[in-house]
Amino acid sequence: MSQADDANVTADAVVTTTGLVRRFGKQVAVDGIDLAVPSGSVFGFLGPNGSGKTTTIRLLLGLLGADAGTIQLFSQPMPKAASKVLPRVGAVVEGPAFFPYLSGDANLARLQAIDKTDDPRTARVRRAEALERVGLTAAARKPYHHYSLGMKQRLGIAGALMRPRDLLILDEPTNGLDPQGTREIRNLIRGLHADGATVIVSSHLLSEVEQVCTHVGIMSRGRLIAQKSMDDLRTARVPRLSVQVTSSTATAARKALTKLKLKPEGTDPAHMLVTIGDVPVPKIAKALVDAGADILGLSVEQPGLEDIFVELTGVGFDVAG
């Protein structure tokens, strides 16, 4: 994927990295990535486990030092400008972290107390609002170690939302949340986006973020293998035909498709997926019927992000060694 494609977004980027590298011993966890997160976007930062998403985020926030390359947040160099830049950034990195023996509210108060730019006059109100926003008001006084996994995750997000932020970096924010919670987080992201904030949301579950993202960056083995707007991605998608037939006529159906120079894919012989190309769908249908296939289902499908990922990497969504 040529970085020149993205030159237009770089101009107005909130986060820019060039040639960013981070090694752990021999392993190159982040391998020369050029990230450009456009202002006002919801940037889905995707990739399988161990592909370097969290490491990249830690580099952006100055939690790790880079071995090579540059990082700019709001056009200012990180980590040099950390004290100026980070108050504008809220983040959840690698799961929430709080004192187990303090309540959710006391934990947030502690964060406010050690933040020298946090206004104490409005601290209490902002705390309550943040807890409200993530639906934790009822559990605010419970000690953190009594929180469920999802409640912990919510508190982490509340911590990032206690102040107005221009950039939110959420590393796997839906980890441990129930479907309702996941939906709430998506709505929260939509709300932040509507307020003008830029949101980077990392995930290994493509379907979870697909619906809210305006842009995606896809990581694989430490490399950023794609960085596009969702619109570009959608137009690049090639629709496929899903063909379902009875198992007794599966072989006949497959033959008919191959005769049309189509390549049936899929693990289930009775359920084939074919990239249509120039062949009109009615022609395919007729060929199948003529071959004696008993058609159970025939539909045109737009591939999801996951299919595109497989296409781009050629490896599927597995952990790299």
Add this chain to the structure above:
Amino acid sequence: MSQVENRFEAVSGAVWRCLGSEIGLVLRRRRNQVLLAGLAALPIVIGLAVKLVSSQVGGGAGLITRITNSGLFLAAVVFVVSMPLFLPLVISVVAGDALASETQLGTTRYAMILPVSRTKWLAMKAVGLLAFVIVGVATVLVVSLVAGFALFGINGMTLLSGDTISPWAGVGRIALMSVYVVASELGLVAVGLFISSLTDVPIVAMAGTAIVPAVCTVLLAVPQLQAIQPGLLTYHWLDLTTFLFAQPDVALIRQGLVVQLAWVAVFGSLAWARVASTDVKA
């Protein structure tokens, strides 16, 4: 966004809020309160033991007899007894925990991205520990005085040099002694912070810190090491008895303080170098 600009300004009183929060975190922690309760129990246990022994035997030798003569001596004895072992152990637990536990919990990274500068992070941890040491020693002082007076009465204090001073002057002496005790623990606090910065396993840092004064004490017993002994962390710890003489040895006290400052300088710098330079783990 218009409110963006003033978001970078430090609000007034931020330093005090931060230190207050840190001190509160240390003192409100249940485990630390248990340690403080342990310190508070020490004078009571020693006082009751002395009371029982003296009523049975009818007078003993040395400091014990002095306790029965003046309750003020109970505090002196408790300090002398707790100085080599109990107090350093308690402080090692809290100091070793300071940075390591936050690294282990992951709260360090959330502080760093607020952001909190690395130097401020170390400084606030040091202040929290200092507060704990002061509260710990003050607890021993107050409980000793109360227990001493209750068990043995408020009498003038016959010093080790033979002079007798008024109860109020005696309280002054004991208070000076406690200040010296606090000062004597500063080096250990710095060592603890440094060791705490090396690991994200608190128990390792606690044990590592507790070993340092123990090793120093062992080295003090090796005659061949005479040349380096005066610089050891524990060398001047028991010099606190000099406050029990009519003329305390000021030079000795000064040496004790210099040793502590030297340890603070060395291990404080090491801790700072460590905290400021490394990646934030976990």
